[in-house]
Amino acid sequence: MNQENLLVGLAGVLAAAAPIIFAVLGETFSERAGVINLSMNGTILLSAMGGFAVAYNTDNIVLGFLAGMLIGALVALVVAFASITLKQSQVAVGFVLALTCRDLSYFLGNPYMGQAGPRLQSLPIPFLSDLPIVGPLLFKQDFITYVSFIAIILAWVWIYRTRPGLMLQGIGEKPAAAFIRGANVNLMRYVYTMIGGALIGLAGPAYSLAIRAGWMGTISGLDGIGWIALSITIFGGWNPSRAAFGAYLFAFLQWLGLVLQGVFTQVPSQVLQVAPFPLMILTLLLVNIGNAEWVERTLAAMPENARKIFAKALRAMRASPPAALGVPFDTD
Amino acid sequence: MNVELKNIHKHFGKTYANKGINLAIPAGTIQGILGENGAGKSTLMKILSGFIQADSGGQIILDGKPVTIHSPADAIHVGVGMLHQDPLDFPPMRVLDNFLLGRSGGLFPNRTAVARDFSLLAEKFDFSLDPDSYVDSLTVGERQQLEIIRLLWLGARILILDEPTTGISASQKTKLFATLKILAEQGMTVIFVSHKLEDVEHLCSQVAILRAGELVGEMKPPFSTTKLVEMMFGKAVTLGERLTAEVGDAILSLNNISLEDVRLKIKDVSLDLRAGEVIGLAGLEGSGQGMFIRACSGLVRPVGGRVQLKGHDLTGKSYHTFKNAGVNFLPAARLEEGLVPGLSLTDHFVLAEQPKGIFIDRAAGEKLAEDRIKSFNIRGTPLSTVESLSGGNQQRAELALLQTPLSMILLEHPTRGLDIESVIYIWAKLKERCKQGAAIIFISSDLEEVLQYSDRVLVFFSGKVSPPIDAATTSVEQLGQLIGGKGWPEKGGSHA
Numbered sequence: 001m002n003q004e005n006l007l008v009g010l011a012g013v014l015a016a017a018a019p020i021i022f023a024v025l026g027e028t029f030s031e032r033a034g035v036i037n038l039s040m041n042g043t044i045l046l047s048a049m050g051g052f053a054v055a056y057n058t059d060n061i062v063l064g065f066l067a068g069m070l071i072g073a074l075v076a077l078v079v080a081f082a083s084i085t086l087k088q089s090q091v092a093v094g095f096v097l098a099l100t101c102r103d104l105s106y107f108l109g110n111p112y113m114g115q116a117g118p119r120l121q122s123l124p125i126p127f128l129s130d131l132p133i134v135g136p137l138l139f140k141q142d143f144i145t146y147v148s149f150i151a152i153i154l155a156w157v158w159i160y161r162t163r164p165g166l167m168l169q170g171i172g173e174k175p176a177a178a179f180i181r182g183a184n185v186n187l188m189r190y191v192y193t194m195i196g197g198a199l200i201g202l203a204g205p206a207y208s209l210a211i212r213a214g215w216m217g218t219i220s221g222l223d224g225i226g227w228i229a230l231s232i233t234i235f236g237g238w239n240p241s242r243a244a245f246g247a248y249l250f251a252f253l254q255w256l257g258l259v260l261q262g263v264f265t266q267v268p269s270q271v272l273q274v275a276p277f278p279l280m281i282l283t284l285l286l287v288n289i290g291n292a293e294w295v296e297r298t299l300a301a302m303p304e305n306a307r308k309i310f311a312k313a314l315r316a317m318r319a320s321p322p323a324a325l326g327v328p329f330d331t332d
Numbered sequence: 333m334n335v336e337l338k339n340i341h342k343h344f345g346k347t348y349a350n351k352g353i354n355l356a357i358p359a360g361t362i363q364g365i366l367g368e369n370g371a372g373k374s375t376l377m378k379i380l381s382g383f384i385q386a387d388s389g390g391q392i393i394l395d396g397k398p399v400t401i402h403s404p405a406d407a408i409h410v411g412v413g414m415l416h417q418d419p420l421d422f423p424p425m426r427v428l429d430n431f432l433l434g435r436s437g438g439l440f441p442n443r444t445a446v447a448r449d450f451s452l453l454a455e456k457f458d459f460s461l462d463p464d465s466y467v468d469s470l471t472v473g474e475r476q477q478l479e480i481i482r483l484l485w486l487g488a489r490i491l492i493l494d495e496p497t498t499g500i501s502a503s504q505k506t507k508l509f510a511t512l513k514i515l516a517e518q519g520m521t522v523i524f525v526s527h528k529l530e531d532v533e534h535l536c537s538q539v540a541i542l543r544a545g546e547l548v549g550e551m552k553p554p555f556s557t558t559k560l561v562e563m564m565f566g567k568a569v570t571l572g573e574r575l576t577a578e579v580g581d582a583i584l585s586l587n588n589i590s591l592e593d594v595r596l597k598i599k600d601v602s603l604d605l606r607a608g609e610v611i612g613l614a615g616l617e618g619s620g621q622g623m624f625i626r627a628c629s630g631l632v633r634p635v636g637g638r639v640q641l642k643g644h645d646l647t648g649k650s651y652h653t654f655k656n657a658g659v660n661f662l663p664a665a666r667l668e669e670g671l672v673p674g675l676s677l678t679d680h681f682v683l684a685e686q687p688k689g690i691f692i693d694r695a696a697g698e699k700l701a702e703d704r705i706k707s708f709n710i711r712g713t714p715l716s717t718v719e720s721l722s723g724g725n726q727q728r729a730e731l732a733l734l735q736t737p738l739s740m741i742l743l744e745h746p747t748r749g750l751d752i753e754s755v756i757y758i759w760a761k762l763k764e765r766c767k768q769g770a771a772i773i774f775i776s777s778d779l780e781e782v783l784q785y786s787d788r789v790l791v792f793f794s795g796k797v798s799p800p801i802d803a804a805t806t807s808v809e810q811l812g813q814l815i816g817g818k819g820w821p822e823k824g825g826s827h828a
Contacts, residue, residue, distance in 0.1 A: 162439050163432075170422050170433055177420035180383065181434025182405035300594045315466070320424055 007136045009255060015141055017251035018148035019044070019206035023229035024236065024243040025155045026199030030076065032159065032238055033192035034172040034324045037079050038094025040200050041226025042101025047071040047204025048222055049109035052215045055205070056117040064118070065144070065205045072201015073194045075101060080193040084186050087328040102223060112215045119213040120144060144206050151199070155240035168192060172238075172322030175329035185329045203229075228277075235281075237319020246280075253279050289314070333411055333489040333521050334359050336393040340386050342375050349375035350386070351545045357523065357538075359395075362516045364536030365525045368564055368751035369722050372545040373525045374417070377492050380523075381414035382407035394490075413488030417495045419475040423468035430467055431482050453481040457511050471617070473504030480511065490521040497531050498749055501616050501777070502812055509535050527751045529560055530780075565753055574804065576787060577766035580607030582642070583739050584628065584771065589637030591627050596620050596795040600637070603790070603800065605740070610762075610772040612782035612803065615792030615815055621775045624792070625742050628773060629661035630654030642739060658739035662746065664775075666726045671718040677701045677729060678714040684733045708732040709757065724754035731761050741765060743774040747781060759785050779808045779815075793817050 023040060030037040037043075047068035055064025075097060082093040120142045129139040138149070159165040168188070170178035175185045207222055208215055232250065236243030253276030261272050289295055295314065299307050335357040342350040349372045357363045367373045379386045382401040391398050394410055401407045407414070421430050432446045447463055454461050459477040467475060476496055483491060493512075497505050512522050512535065526532050532539055533555045541549045541563040549563045562568050584605040591598040598620045605611060613621040626632040627639070630651040638647045641657050651661075663669040671680065681704060682697040701714035708728045712721050718729060727750060734741065741762070747755040762772060762785075776782050782789055783803050791798040791814040798814060813819050 163437060163441050164439070166425075166429055166433050166441075169425060169429075173422045173424060174420065177422060178433075180381075180404035180414070180416075180420055182403070182408075182436075183434075297594060323424075 004136075007133065009259065010252075011137050011140065013248065013251045013255045014137070015145045016211055016255070017247045018145045019203035019211065020225065020229050020232065020247040020250060021148040021152060021244055022206060023200050023203040023226065024232050024247050025151055025240055026072070026196040026201075026203075027230060027233040028155065028159075028196070028236070028238050028240055028243055029168075029199065030193045030196030031233065031325055032168050032172045032322055033189045033196075034175065034322055034327065034329070035080060035083055035189055035193045035196075036090045036094060036326050037076055037193060037196060037200065038091055038230070039075050039079055039097035039101060040094075040230055041224065042098040042105070043072050043075045043197065043200050044203045044207075044226045044229075045105040045220070045222050046075070046101040047201040048208040048220065049105040049112070049204070049215050051205030052117055052208035053109070053112050055209055056112060056115060059118060061118045061120060061209055064209050065202065068203075068205035069198040069201045071204070073198040076193045076197020076200070077190075079197070080190045083326075084189050084193075084328065090326050098226065106217050109215050109217055113217050115214065117214060118209065120210040142210055144202075144210050148206075152240055152244040159240060169322075172324055175324050175327075179329070189329075200226075200229075232280075234321070235285075238322060239319065242319070249283060250276060250280055333519075334393075334395050335380075335490055335521055335523075336391075337376075337380070338391040338393065340376065340379060340390040340392075342372075342379060342384070342386050348372075348545045350379070353542075353547045355540055355547060355550075357521055359521055360516050360519050361538060362512060362522045362524055362536045364532040364539035365523060365542065366527065366529070366532050366539055366560060366564060367542035368527055368753060369724050369749075371542040371564075373527075373542050374494055375545075376542070377414060377494055377523065377525055380407070380490075381412055381492055383414070408483070408486050408488060411487060411489035412492070413483030413486065413490065414492040415476060415479050415483070415494060415496060417498065419472065419479060421467050421475055421479060423466070425467060426463070427461055427465055427467060427470070427478060428463040430478060431463070431485070434482075435486060449485060450481070453485060457481065457514070458507070471500070471504070473500035473508070476500065476504075476508065477511075484515075488520075490523065491515065492523040492525065494525045495527070495749070496524070497526065497528060499617075499777070502779075503816065505531075527564075529557055529752070533557065533560075561752070564751075574784060577608035577763065579609050579787075580769055583607050583609075585640045586628075587638040587640070589627065589634040589639060591620070591623050591632060591634050593623055593632075596623065598624065598795050598797060601797050602637075605771045605773065607739070607769045607771055608766045609788070610766060610774070610786045611800070612786030612789045613773065613775045613792060614777075614779065614782045614789055614811060617777065619792035620795045620797070621790075621792045622744065624790075624797070625661070625744060625773060625775055628740070629659055629742050631661070655735075658735065658737065659742065660734050660738055660740070661742040662730050662734075662744065664744040664748065666723070666730065667719055670730050671726060673719040674717060676715045676717050677705065677710070677712060680718065680729065680733060684735075704732040708761070724750045724758075727754065727758055728761075731758060734765070737768065738765065738770045741770055741772045743772065745776060746774055747776070747778070755781070779811050783808060783811065791815060793820065796820065 023044060027037060027040055050071045051064040051068035054067035055061050078097060079090065079094055082088045083090040122140060122142045125139040129135045159168060167178060167183050170181065171183055171185055171188055179185050212220065228250065232246035233243055236246045257272040257275055261269050299311055302310065337353055337355045340350050340353040341348070353376060365373050365376070378384045380392060382404045385402065392401060399410050401410065401412070428443065428447060428450060431450050432441050450463050459481065461474060461478055496508060500508070516522050524532065524536055537553065539551045539555065540547055541560065543564060543566060551560065558568065582604055586601060586603045588600045588602055590600060613625065615621050623632055627634050630646065630649055630653060633648050638645060640646065641659065644657065646653060646657065667673050678697045678701040681701045682692055685700060698714045705712065705714065708731060710725050710728045710732065712725055718726060721729065727746065747758055766772060783806060786803045788800040789803050789806065789811065790800055791811065793815065
């Protein structure tokens, strides 16, 4: 493979990861606030279909993306209302919504099956796209991929560097402590769940109006993406940059599978298609290794200086779920 | 700031947690609020700090002005800050983030400026807190210190502390008291909520006593302990004589056992424990006593040495083998390790007593539960879930669940957070077990409890274990010094 092909391939990986990035960031916001939005898989399908339908009928691609976000926010509103106000199980509600939204998208999407609709064109950025290597890799993408780059940075800065983001961490960790620091816990949970839902809803049109333009119903190949995004959120330790790493890793492994199919023709193609999944799990387990007890033991046996450095590195890598994830908040 | 509470009522369902409370606290006072568990102390303080709202009709007046406090944010706005019993902070976040969280300001907090304020305040009170460390690596005492300077930074003029001396070390307590005295001298109003007479007498310049939701009396120094106790419980309670059961046959013998975990190593400890004997384990939290008691229960395997129970070698055997041999262990975290939240008292007795067969005999279970509730004086019904019981009643339930007969009972902080009446009750029940031939090993951070109820004491200091000390001839001061690492022989290890 020559350099040009490689760059095109890798640029494709970045684009293919964009929808997963949105979904993962959306779920991260929602879960950081303490609400598990398990409807993600259905939401992505429904917003992909809805976004395509709106863009097709209005011939306006921007409206298509907005429609996807609106659908995502509305599904999230159902999750939020059921779990925050009605204090029902987030898992049960989210799971049912995941199935309902998926089937709804197949049913409502029938008229649009296989129709040719609008598609987002790539938007090379002047000057920057002429740079060697970085240019074709980063600056010859379509608009929504640029948005995904910016979204990662914004989400990270918001959560770790801003005042409201710090409070967001607190709300998911110990709502009572956030409450005594002046947070309106339940309102914030609504807000973040819906913002998260809107981001998840952006993932749908990012497929149906860009990477895999069009609506193909059950053979769209979108079913399952939501579940993968959910696990990337968890392995990503509810941290936008690590979650983004997970999303890129996944897209990269999928691409690698395709490439290797051409090289190892004797290996059944299914093996290479499935390979990204276990590889993904393995890599992410390695990232989270600091949690294991034997690692602690090994650390304890190290000389003082080395131990301190390693412990610090592992502590920074370590992730634990927001302690109040899935727990309703009451002041009594 | 002058605080005046007028006619404060609060009810939950049919029960009144606070009934018409009137209290005036002048600025610069350290006001003690004394009462047994469930007397309504925490409710009153949560009302003042905005965590919950009082029933209508009452008034809170600060410096002569009536204020309405609807939320903790309102409270801190008018200058009321509260340290909750379980620190309300964020363990996985850094100290500095915890410190600045909740302070209003621009979108991007200026961390350098915040860090400067932080270290100024920490220095002022001689707290050594690393702003970059994570809160989950701090002790409870350090988390309190963090919370105190955070509230001061937010402009608190009234500081409420709910049971602050539970779970902190003796030296941290000394520092806390010194800090509170300085704050009071500067005109701060400190409200110190506790059920520990000793702490209140030591620190407070006036005390209000609550019982069953009502203010039953106030007192200024010099305090009379008897009177305070009488007001707290409505009757006189005494600690009673030191009880010593007759010592019988050897129950447990440890022969040169060594233990180790990630943090600590304990080497070559030998001990002979006889029936009817009580051994107290003293030391700062995490000095090895937790590992030691777990080794006696079979939960931790020693890396060297032998463990014998009534002459049988149980070295390296499982917890179940120990349990079948009559060893019961009550860990400190009652709801996490000792009891099953969500299950009723009946369920617990059924689980503990009916190990055979698949089906549950509910009627018999309920009867059993009723009997035990009566004989252990538990405030609850057979159908009450364990988490709905108060701490003291949970502890009684745990005692009621102990097997009979038993050869050894291991307890971790058996009376932590309980009022004196429950403490006396629980020890009376335990001493009864001693008379029946059980031996007891317990961990406590309350030195007076250790000396009052044990026959011999082992002191732990960062993995070193003292030889057994006779409790009757040791003073609290001597014990305190050993715990702090003073007066140890040069060489580690010990033999009895």
